[in-house]
Amino acid sequence: MLKREDNERLCRVGPGTPMGELFRRYWIPAVLSEELPAADCPPVRVRLLGEDLVAFRDTNGKVGLLDAYCPHRRAHLFWGRNEECGLRCVYHGWKFDTNGQCLDTPNEPPTSDFKHSVKLKAYPVYEKAGVIWTYMGPKEQQPGYPDYEWMRAPENCRNVSKTFEACNWLQALEGGIDTSHSSFAHNNNIADKNALRTRATAPKLEVVKTDYGFKYAGIRDLKEDNHYVRAYQFLMPAQQMRGAMIRWTDGKMEQFPSIAGHVWVPIDDANVWVYNILYSSDVHIPFTPEFVKKHEKDFGRGEEDMLPGYKLVRNPSNDYLIDREVQRTETFTGISGINTQDYALQETMEQPFCDRTKEKLGTADTAIIAARQLLLEATRDVEAGKTPRGADPETHSRVRGCDQFLPKGVDWKEALLEEMTAKF
Numbered sequence: 001m002l003k004r005e006d007n008e009r010l011c012r013v014g015p016g017t018p019m020g021e022l023f024r025r026y027w028i029p030a031v032l033s034e035e036l037p038a039a040d041c042p043p044v045r046v047r048l049l050g051e052d053l054v055a056f057r058d059t060n061g062k063v064g065l066l067d068a069y070c071p072h073r074r075a076h077l078f079w080g081r082n083e084e085c086g087l088r089c090v091y092h093g094w095k096f097d098t099n100g101q102c103l104d105t106p107n108e109p110p111t112s113d114f115k116h117s118v119k120l121k122a123y124p125v126y127e128k129a130g131v132i133w134t135y136m137g138p139k140e141q142q143p144g145y146p147d148y149e150w151m152r153a154p155e156n157c158r159n160v161s162k163t164f165e166a167c168n169w170l171q172a173l174e175g176g177i178d179t180s181h182s183s184f185a186h187n188n189n190i191a192d193k194n195a196l197r198t199r200a201t202a203p204k205l206e207v208v209k210t211d212y213g214f215k216y217a218g219i220r221d222l223k224e225d226n227h228y229v230r231a232y233q234f235l236m237p238a239q240q241m242r243g244a245m246i247r248w249t250d251g252k253m254e255q256f257p258s259i260a261g262h263v264w265v266p267i268d269d270a271n272v273w274v275y276n277i278l279y280s281s282d283v284h285i286p287f288t289p290e291f292v293k294k295h296e297k298d299f300g301r302g303e304e305d306m307l308p309g310y311k312l313v314r315n316p317s318n319d320y321l322i323d324r325e326v327q328r329t330e331t332f333t334g335i336s337g338i339n340t341q342d343y344a345l346q347e348t349m350e351q352p353f354c355d356r357t358k359e360k361l362g363t364a365d366t367a368i369i370a371a372r373q374l375l376l377e378a379t380r381d382v383e384a385g386k387t388p389r390g391a392d393p394e395t396h397s398r399v400r401g402c403d404q405f406l407p408k409g410v411d412w413k414e415a416l417l418e419e420m421t422a423k424f
């Protein structure tokens with residue numbers, strides 16, 4: 001349970017709100033590189049932290065992220081012509097470069113130097129690992145470029161995709177650091193009583209705070225065997241990394257050296273972009289296209305599962321195509337797609353965000369409680385003029401998640417130290 005004012009503090013992300021200001025102290029994904037595939041390609045609408053923006057790639061390949069509304073009479077620049085190193089508003093022809101500088105005001109007399117005094121808000125961008133990142137905060141506080149391990153993985157060892165989720169960002173993040181729900185929401189074979197997460201449904205959670213957020217483990221006691229340990233990283237403000245090595249499919253265990261994660265980027269108070277990360281933990285074992293395709297399909301992002309705008313075919317308008325017969329006989333939810341299951345649960349909580357004053361939290365929620373504490377603390381740090389936890393790339397660049405079996409009595413914090421250290 002959370003006090004109402006703290007829930008508001010955590011959930012609202014518009015300019016001037018405590019969490020909005022916190023997010024504006026980190027580099028965050030703005031769009032995927034594939035959304036701006038070539039020089040002078042069509043511009044795209046971008047909404048981040050409650051602000052309407054437009055992104056375009058100019059003739060030289062440089063990306064601009066500008067206020068969406070033309071400073072002349074506020075036409076949306078999505079309609080703009082992307083031509084000769086600038087985006088030209090189609091209402092009266094004013095043209096802007098990637099820095100937001102007005103280059104031309106052709107409906108004014110040729111003698112006018114009006115354009116020199118017109119500048120559109122432009123945010124800095126950094127393109128890396130298939131993602132165009134932006135920093136929306138005060139210039140003097142701008143941290144070094146983001147440097148998560150997955151960003152350094154070779155291209156054939158990495159996959160990044162993106163999904164629209166219609167809920168507040170914190171609901172989505174909290175699902176991502178909630179290891180116990182996978183025994184239920186993601187139990188896709190209820191008949192298989194040997195599945196790892198079915199054998200032990202009440203993991204013991206241990207959280208260790210760090211200078212980037214925390215690492216935590218969900219420890220499942222497999223009785224006669226070992227402990228099954230899923231070790232996560234929570235990287236401030238909104239990223240999760242977890243081992244994705246041990247996969248239990250069709251009654252058997254498969255191992256593939258991989259790490260998965262998500263980065264959540266608030267669109268506004270009621271919607272969030274989810275960037276889905278998968279990378280090989282071993283440079284010598286690159287992904288095959290089939291492996292990536294199967295992973296995306298399993299998580300609900302097969303080609304046939306997607307609508308334009310990175311939206312899902314299964315969504316609240318059709319009750320996520322829930323099949324009650326499948327729910328009765330095969331899977332816990334009756335909903336197909338691992339992340340689609342998450343979305344069904346998270347998107348249908350209270351609007352515009354979940355009422356945390358009414359929760360009853362248990363020991364399985366330890367990591368969620370820790371994340372809220374760190375986020376609240378960081379909003380106060382920003383208010384006090386300090387650098388928030390995890391903004392400096394030095395703090396987050398050397399870590400990864402992992403999942404392993406460990407003999408009972410072995411401390412995961414010691415035993416997994418090496419496995420939780422970046423290799424790229």
Ligand code: FES
Nearest residue numbers: 070072073089092
């Ligand atoms: S509104 Fe854009 S040029 Fe007039």
Ligand SMILES: [Fe+2]
Nearest residue numbers: 175181186342
């Ligand atoms: Fe989930």
